[in-house]
Amino acid sequence: MNYPITRLSNYPIRARVTALFALFIVVWLWLDARAQTGGPIVSGAHRFEKVTDGVYYATASGTMTVGANSPIIVTDTEAMVIDSEITPAAARALVADLKAVTDKPVRYVVDSHYHYDHAFGNQVFGPEVQIIGHENTRKRLLGNTMEQYTYLSSVEPVPARVEALRKRIAEEKDPQQQALLERQVANSLAYLEQVKEIKVTPPGVTLDRKMTLFRGGREIQILYFGRGHTDTDVVVYLPKERIVCTGDLMESVISYMGDAYLEEWPATLDRLMTLDFDTVMPGHGVVFKGKTHIEAFQRYLRDVSKQARALKTAGVAADAAAQRIDMRAFATDFPQIRAAGIDPAAVRRIYALADHPE
Secondary structure: OOOOOOOHHHOOHHHHHHHHHHHHHHHHHHHHHHHHOOOOEEEOOEEEEEEEOOEEEEEEOOOOOOOOOEEEEEOOOOEEEEOOEOOHHHHHHHHHHHHHOOOOOEEEEEOOOOOHHHHOOHHHOOOOOEEEEEHHHHHHHHOOHHHOHHHHHHHOOHHHHHHHHHHHHHHOOOHHHHHHHHHHHHHHHHHHHHHHHOOOOOOOEEEOOEEEEEEOOEEEEEEOOOOOOOOOOOEEEEOOOOEEEEEOOOOOOOOOOOOOOOOOHHHHHHHHOOOOOOEEEEOOOOOEEOOHHHHHHHHHHHHHHHHHHHHHHOOOOHHHHHHHOOOHHHOOOOOOOOOOOOOHHHHHHHHHHHHOOO
16 A cells, blocks of 8 residues: 655644654663663764663774773762773774763773773873873873784784785675775875874872772772783773773683783682672673683683693694694683684783793
8 A cells, every 4th residue: 555755844834843852852762771771882983882871881983993982980070980981082983982872971981901902092191181090000101102013913013914905806796895994094095104103101190009089979999909901901880880801810701911910810810709799891792790800811811821831832833832832721711712822912912921020
């Protein structure tokens, strides 16, 4: 059956205004319902997952070069951003996109640790914003951080990656796949441009073990439990909400270990688990519940260390040992494990600390 098409312009002005107002109310209620039910809100280059009232998990997407995820804590008067993302451009996009979930200004930024993908957006925040981090984060960012392996490993391979992608585009027959590859090329080239403006900016406020903020009815604890992913890792804890933001000290995926202290990391996670929380907002991956996943990662760390030390004792070089370390027993907890072998940077780090303890 065919129905006649009715145009709004055919109605009197009063009826049109009433209809438009009703449409506005419907859209507003739909957006509010999404926020109330925790449905994701996509704004610009970011996706915001509502974890609880005033607490969001921001994930970069689209054309933005993806770095760390950023927990957002909103009080009655201001917002706190945990990790300023991978470049100044990414940080500016995050501040702009935040308007989708709050009209409060950003007044605090917490660096969960010093790695580039978490702290290289710091420079976009003006003097009205306090950047907070561990004492060691300030020391490391005051040093020659642009020469750190973690940063260089994100930049140096890009030209070769772009060349390889362009070859694949030339050979690809599927238009959709071609478009996907072309977006990857564009993102990679954009990243190379974005890093040119980076001015490494250390936190201006530091802590040793603990700092507590009482802001707009929220208690926000910033805590250092010891060395793990790095020697700079802090967590942000909301005791009332029973939420902890862990940076890369604990991810839902396997953390990078090239700057880690694997022998100490499990004990640091033990101290983390003395907190009373049921929700974890990690630096990468997805929000998860409970402490079971943390315990699985502790076992993973101990097994990596055990296998690596055994191979070192047997005289196997670090890169060769990395190919032989088999962590498939942990594939249920970490589905990205599909074959034997781990990141060589982790094994190099284990070997280096065995020879020269810090």
